[in-house]
Amino acid sequence: MKYVTEFRDGGVAQGLARAIAAEVRPDRRYNFMEFCGGHTHAISRYGVPDLLPPNVRMIHGPGCPVCVLPIGRIDLAIRLALDNGVILCTYADTLRVPASDGLSLMRAKARGGDIRMVYAVTDALKIARDHPEREVVFFAIGFETTTPPTAVAIKLARDQGLGNFSVLCCHVLTPSAIMNILESPEVRDLGVVPLDGFIGPAHVSTVIGSRPYAFFAEEYRKPVVIAGFEPLDVMQAILMLVRQVNDGRAVVENEFTRAVTEQGNEKAQDLVSEVFELRRSFEWRGLGEVPYSALRIREGFAAFDAERRYGLAYKPVPDNKACDCGAILRGVKGPTDCKLFGTVCTPENPMGSCMVSSEGACAAHYTYGRYKDASVLEAGA
Amino acid sequence: MPGHVKKGYARPLDLKQGRVDMSHGGGGRAMVQLITDLFAKYLGNEYLAQGNDGTCLPAGAGRLVVSTDSHVVSPLFFPGGDIGCLSVHGTVNDVAVMGARPLYLTAGFILEEGFPLADLARICESMARAASDAGVKLVAGDTKVVEQGKGDGLFITTTGIGFLPEGLSLSGDQALPGDAVLVSGTLGDHGMAIMSKRENLSFDAPILSDTAALNGLTEAMLASVAAIRVMRDPTRGGLAATLNEIAHQSGVGIHLEESAIPVRPEVEAACELLGLDPLNIANEGKLIAICAAEDAQRLLATMRAHPLGAQAAVIGQVVADPNAFVQMRTQFGGRRMVDWLSGEQLPRIC
Numbered sequence: 047m048k049y050v051t052e053f054r055d056g057g058v059a060q061g062l063a064r065a066i067a068a069e070v071r072p073d074r075r076y077n078f079m080e081f082c083g084g085h086t087h088a089i090s091r092y093g094v095p096d097l098l099p100p101n102v103r104m105i106h107g108p109g110c111p112v113c114v115l116p117i118g119r120i121d122l123a124i125r126l127a128l129d130n131g132v133i134l135c136t137y138a139d140t141l142r143v144p145a146s147d148g149l150s151l152m153r154a155k156a157r158g159g160d161i162r163m164v165y166a167v168t169d170a171l172k173i174a175r176d177h178p179e180r181e182v183v184f185f186a187i188g189f190e191t192t193t194p195p196t197a198v199a200i201k202l203a204r205d206q207g208l209g210n211f212s213v214l215c216c217h218v219l220t221p222s223a224i225m226n227i228l229e230s231p232e233v234r235d236l237g238v239v240p241l242d243g244f245i246g247p248a249h250v251s252t253v254i255g256s257r258p259y260a261f262f263a264e265e266y267r268k269p270v271v272i273a274g275f276e277p278l279d280v281m282q283a284i285l286m287l288v289r290q291v292n293d294g295r296a297v298v299e300n301e302f303t304r305a306v307t308e309q310g311n312e313k314a315q316d317l318v319s320e321v322f323e324l325r326r327s328f329e330w331r332g333l334g335e336v337p338y339s340a341l342r343i344r345e346g347f348a349a350f351d352a353e354r355r356y357g358l359a360y361k362p363v364p365d366n367k368a369c370d371c372g373a374i375l376r377g378v379k380g381p382t383d384c385k386l387f388g389t390v391c392t393p394e395n396p397m398g399s400c401m402v403s404s405e406g407a408c409a410a411h412y413t414y415g416r417y418k419d420a421s422v423l424e425a426g427a
Numbered sequence: 428m429p430g431h432v433k434k435g436y437a438r439p440l441d442l443k444q445g446r447v448d449m450s451h452g453g454g455g456r457a458m459v460q461l462i463t464d465l466f467a468k469y470l471g472n473e474y475l476a477q478g479n480d481g482t483c484l485p486a487g488a489g490r491l492v493v494s495t496d497s498h499v500v501s502p503l504f505f506p507g508g509d510i511g512c513l514s515v516h517g518t519v520n521d522v523a524v525m526g527a528r529p530l531y532l533t534a535g536f537i538l539e540e541g542f543p544l545a546d547l548a549r550i551c552e553s554m555a556r557a558a559s560d561a562g563v564k565l566v567a568g569d570t571k572v573v574e575q576g577k578g579d580g581l582f583i584t585t586t587g588i589g590f591l592p593e594g595l596s597l598s599g600d601q602a603l604p605g606d607a608v609l610v611s612g613t614l615g616d617h618g619m620a621i622m623s624k625r626e627n628l629s630f631d632a633p634i635l636s637d638t639a640a641l642n643g644l645t646e647a648m649l650a651s652v653a654a655i656r657v658m659r660d661p662t663r664g665g666l667a668a669t670l671n672e673i674a675h676q677s678g679v680g681i682h683l684e685e686s687a688i689p690v691r692p693e694v695e696a697a698c699e700l701l702g703l704d705p706l707n708i709a710n711e712g713k714l715i716a717i718c719a720a721e722d723a724q725r726l727l728a729t730m731r732a733h734p735l736g737a738q739a740a741v742i743g744q745v746v747a748d749p750n751a752f753v754q755m756r757t758q759f760g761g762r763r764m765v766d767w768l769s770g771e772q773l774p775r776i777c
Contacts, residue, residue: 050696050699054758054759055758055759056686056757056758056759056760059759059760060760063760090763091757091763092757092759092761092763093756093757093759093760093761093762093763094759094761095761096760096761096762097759097760097761165626165701277759277761392769393769394769404702409769412766413764413766413769414763414764414766415763415764416752416764417750417752417754417762417764420750420752
């Protein structure tokens with residue numbers, strides 16, 4: 047597979063592993079957060095930690111779009127399908143996120159809700175065109191990467207007069223989440239989460255560019271390296287972060303120059319700002335209410351806004367008390383610190399959102415890494 | 428004077444434009460006509476011709492092996508096959524990987540009102556060809572018709588019967604630490620053929636389903652008298668699910684080498700595009716075998732000498748592990764688990 051396997055080459059990986067091992071100082075620890083679920087998944091799937099020295103630790107961040115969706119948002123989507131009888135279109139991972147009353151979108155589907163999995167928002171548009179007699183709602187989730195396509199869909203719906211199509215907008219913003227983590231007491235005051243730097247998002251940064259991260263580097267003195275989602279990208283980014291830490295530098299560096307520029311994709315940014323505006327506040331799972339951290343549909347496109355169209359009122363729902371997803375999303379805890387991990391909470395029966403998506407920290411560890419827990423147990427026994 | 432009663436005219440089945448209607452499942456003349464003019468035309472043999480409520484069959488030597496499988500694949504016709512040959516291969520393979528020689532098949536058809544008779548004929552023809560190639564006979568069948576909207580064209584359930592020679596015992600609980608794990612060829616072809624058809628993905632070389640009857644290959648493998656402990660065909664859930672089942676049944680771990688696992692580049696590319704793992708994708712013409720390490724090369728050579736095993740490979744080994752984990756050394760140089768798939772990634776793949 048040209049242009050993909052090159053970024054997974056075992057020989058190059060060994061070379062990078064040697065370079066990292068040679069550069070880390072034995073007298074200190076290096077704690078880096080990969081913000082994105084895409085990185086979390088790559089790290090687990092390719093076994094990146096096995097190539098890192100023991101004093102380099104990766105902390106999984108909150109950048110998994112499914113994981114940060116709060117229960118109340120899923121509830122809104124379920125009500126649309128069950129009570130309003132709409133065709134609800136959504137990306138696959140969202141189907142299994144646990145919601146109120148023991149429901150999930152998948153269970154709501156089994157109860158008669160017309161809930162359909164789509165690969166792209168254009169599939170939802172097609173469904174709306176094919177079923178003019180039905181109302182079709184696209185459950186739009188995700189960070190800056192998935193926002194421009196939703197904007198295009200809303201404009202297309204308007205231009206084509208698709209009166210039966212609307213969007214339940216749950217698009218969220220990366221920089222606000224990073225800021226929230228850096229401002230959290232665990233990072234800022236208590237030092238519970240020692241954070242020496244970030245691996246910055248890949249696809250998100252192709253849209254927003256590398257500029258938005260400069261503030262974190264300057265204001266919080268945290269190095270940021272924007273990296274692609276391939277495992278060699280991650281290794282290279284770790285090496286660059288180690289060098290910044292060793293040099294006492296804190297700047298934004300771009301490992302992913304094959305796709306990310308400083309300005310990002312200005313066309314996409316214009317599209318997004320034409321259709322969306324900032325929400326004053328949005329609830330994130332794990333982070334709570336985060337000011338100006340999400341988007342809503344502008345007044346001019348109100349007809350395509352499911353929240354306005356169906357008069358939806360958001361009702362926050364607390365997570366299961368024993369579920370540590372919040373702390374895990376903030377990097378305060380790891381998956382195995384949660385009492386529910388691997389016992390009542392498994393990918394088949396997720397209690398918290400981190401166990402749902404393959405990009406979630408818990409699901410990634412359960413699926414790819416839990417053999418390590420066994421060897422720890424055996425060694426300790 | 429009493430004359431002969433005239434034989435009523437029966438309009439022949441319209442195999443070009445005709446469609447299944449409710450009377451085809453009603454137990455009357457229309458149903459008899461469907462059976463004689465369509466099913467028997469393609470699938471008929473001396474056993475079906477007995478025409479009784481059940482079929483009397485000569486028993487083979489050894490123990491009886493039975494397996495049953497329902498087929499709901501969508502679309503019914505896909506690159507490399509259709510529901511007809513798939514319904515034969517799927518069941519023949521389940522019997523064959525037990526070490527048995529499959530001889531007989533039964534088939535139950537659930538037809539949806541309105542289903543084109545031309546498609547049904549094509550599917551029966553494909554079943555007949557697959558059965559004849561695999562050396563099995565369809566010995567009993569059933570047809571039901573459900574109203575439009577209550578089915579999805581056609582579902583086929585087949586049951587396979589085979590005979591297992593005395594002294595031979597293959598079972599998922601017999602893998603031992605040290606054993607070698609072999610696979611008969613490239614993984615993920617069937618699932619990705621269906622997905623690429625559904626998602627309208629096009630590649631320079633189209634992905635074809637690997638659907639095939641494996642009893643020829645299994646016979647050759649068993650004749651090589653390598654100490655085969657387990658054979659299984661990795662259908663739904665792919666290699667990952669099958670190896671996890673065996674690991675749990677045998678109470679052992681399995682270590683795989685990613686670089687040794689054969690996957691076609693176009694399948695890998697399609698998986699990449701759709702965010703899927705080839706190890707989770709269904710196969711319909713592949714098997715995995717676990718055998719004593721010292722026999723692995725001989726078994727591999729036998730498999731490679733067969734057209735359906737030309738790309739066979741040793742992909743890993745069985746290890747002692749009370750957790751029954753399946754692990755893999757990645758091409759990247761790290762290690763990870765190969766777990767069961769969670770949820771339903773690809774509905775109605777077979």
